Amino acid sequence: MSNVFAAFEDRIQKIVQTLDGVSDSGIDLTRLTVEPPRDPAHGHLATNAAMVLAKPLKKNPREIATFVADGLNSDPDVTSTEIAGPGFINIRLRDSFWQEHLSTVLEQGSGYGGGTLAPGKKVNVEYVSANPTGPMHVGHCRGAVVGDALANLLAFAGHDVTREYYTNDAGGQIEVLARSVFLRYREALGEEIGAIPEGLYPGDYLVPVGQLLVDNHGDALLMMEEAAWLAIVKPVAINAMMDLIRGDLAALGVRHDVFFSERSLHEASKGESAIATSIDALTGMGLVYKGTLPPPKGTAPEDWENREQLLFRSTDVGDDMDRALQKSNGDFTYFAADVGYFKDKFDRGFKEMIFILGADHGGYVKRMEALGRAISGGTADVTVRLCQLVKLFRDGEPIKMSKRSGDFITLRDVVDEVGRDAVRFMMLYRKNDAPLDFDFAKVTEQSKDNPVFYVQYAHARAKSVFRQAGRDLPDADFGDDALNQADMALLADEAELGLVRQLAVFPRIVDAAARSHEPHRVAFYLYELASQFHALWNKGRDEPALRFVHHENANLTTTRLALVKAVSLVIASGLAIIGADAPDEMR
C-alpha cells in the first residue's frame, strides 16, 4: 500500500481491536485518524486513537494511549512513540521504512498515489456546456479547467470517468443564432446588411458560416419559406459553433468523451421523445401534476400571470418549490429536457453524476439534486460544484467588459496571452467556491510569486540535476533500473528523509482531493513539495556534502538521484492532474 497513513491506520485498528471491550462493542472507529503532524517535532505520524476511544470505553485517554503505544512499539517499523497533549500518540518510523518508501515511489512510477479509490466506478463529470452560439469567453474558463482537472483526478484515483458536454442546441438562442447566420449568408451573397439589428448575434465569427452556406447552397435559401431555411441553417450553424468551441477547448487542453445533444431529447423516436418518456416515468412515481406556482417572493415581476401548468413535485424529493415542465406555449421547459437528460445518464449506468457550473447557476442546484434522487430512486449521487467569478486584472487594474459587441475577452485571448499551463494552474490555485482574481502580469511573471512557474521550475531543476550528473559522471548509469537498485540506506540526512515524507503525503492528498472533489488541493500540495525540493537544493550550497551530484562518488549520486527522480515523478503526476506540462528546462 503506497499510502503509509492508511497503512498505519489499519495497523492501529488491529491493536485497538485487542483492547478490552472494543472488538464486539460496535464502537465507531471511523473518527480514528492517522495524519502527518503539523509540527515536525511531533514525529512522523500522529493518531487520535486514544481520544476517540476514551469516552466509549470510559477510560483515561492516556491509559489507552499507553496500551496502543505499547502495541506500536513492537511494530518493526516503529522506532519510538510518545504520548502528548490530551492523548495524541506521536510515532516515529525508522529510516529504513522511509528509504523503502522511496523505492516504492520509484517502482510505482507515474501510478504512485493513484488507483486506490473505488476502482472502476462509473462517474460522469459534466463541465463547460457553453451554449453553441459563439466562441468561449473567459467566464467559461474556470469551470472548464476545474471540471477537466477533477476528471483527471478521479481517473487517476481509479474511477472510470466519462467527461461530458451538454450541448444546448435546442431552444430560442439557436433560433437567434440561425437568424444571425442567415443575415451573414445574405451578406455573403453581396447584400448590404448594415448594422446588425438588436437581438441578433453581431460577432464576426459568423461571417464564415454565412459564406459556407453560400458555398453549399448558392442563393437557394433566399427562395425558401422561413421554416425551410431555418431547418437547413440551424444544424450548419450549430456544427460551426461547436467546431469553434472544440478549438477553444483544445487550446486549453480540455477534451470531452461525450457531447450530448439537448435537441436529441426533443426528437421523437418510436413515437415519443425522450423527454416525454422520462416525464411519464416521473408521472408513474406520482411526481407530476397540473397546478400553479406561487409568484416569486420579494419583488414580484410585472408580467406575472397565474397559470396552470405541468409541474414536477420536486418538493417531495428535497427541493424548495415545485418546477415547471411546460411553457405557456406548450413546449417543454429547459428543465424538462434535464429530466430526459438525467434519465439518459442514469440509464447509461452512472451512479455518480458531477456537474461543474458557474456561480450564476446556484439557484439551479437543488432542483438538480432533487431530480437525481427522483430519477434514480435515491441510488445515485448528484454532486454540483459551483465556480465563483473570475475577475480579470491588468497591472492591478480591473479589466472592464461590457456586453457591447466585440468588447468581451475570449478564452482564446487569455490562453494566447499567458499560455495554457498558467491559466490552468491559476484557475486551480484557489478553491472553486472562492472568487478568483486573475492578473495577466502576475501570471506570466517568472518568479516565486507565480506558483505555476515555481512548481514547473522545480521539475526542470530536477531534470537539470540529471543533466549535470551525466556531465560529471559520464560513465555512471542513472537509468530507471539503476535508480531502483540504488542503495537507499545512503539516504540519511533529515532533510532528505523529510522530502521522502513529503512525497509520502501525495497518495493521501490525492485520496482526500478526489473524495471531496477538490482538485485545488493537488495544486497546493505541489507548491509545498516544490518548496521543500528547492530548499534541499539550496542546502547544498552551504553544505556541499548534501549536493545531489558527487563526481567522485557514483553510488551516493545514484541514491540521491533516486530521490530527485521520485520528486520529479510526483510533480509530473500532479501537474498531469492539473493539466499542465512538466518541462525539462525553463527558458
Add this chain to the structure above:
RNA sequence: GGUCCCGUAGCUCAGCAGGAUAGAGCAAUUGAUUCCUAAUCAAUAGGUCACAGGUUCGAAUCCUGUCGGGAUCACCA
C-alpha cells in the same frame, strides 16, 4: 423576502471530513551568489479566525442566530 457561497496576518489566500503553540506567498526588515540554474534559499516581524451563543475531552472547522459582501429566485437557456 427565500435559497446558496464567502468573511482567517497590512494585501492575496491555504487550513487536509473536529485535534496539539492557526500556516504559506506578497509587502517590510536582515543575510546568502568563485556553487547541481540566486528564476532560488535562510531568518525576523506580523492574528479578537466577522460577532454572539451552543454541541464536547478539544471548534477557524459542526449547529443556531446576528452583522457585512456576492450570486440567484415563474415562463428564457
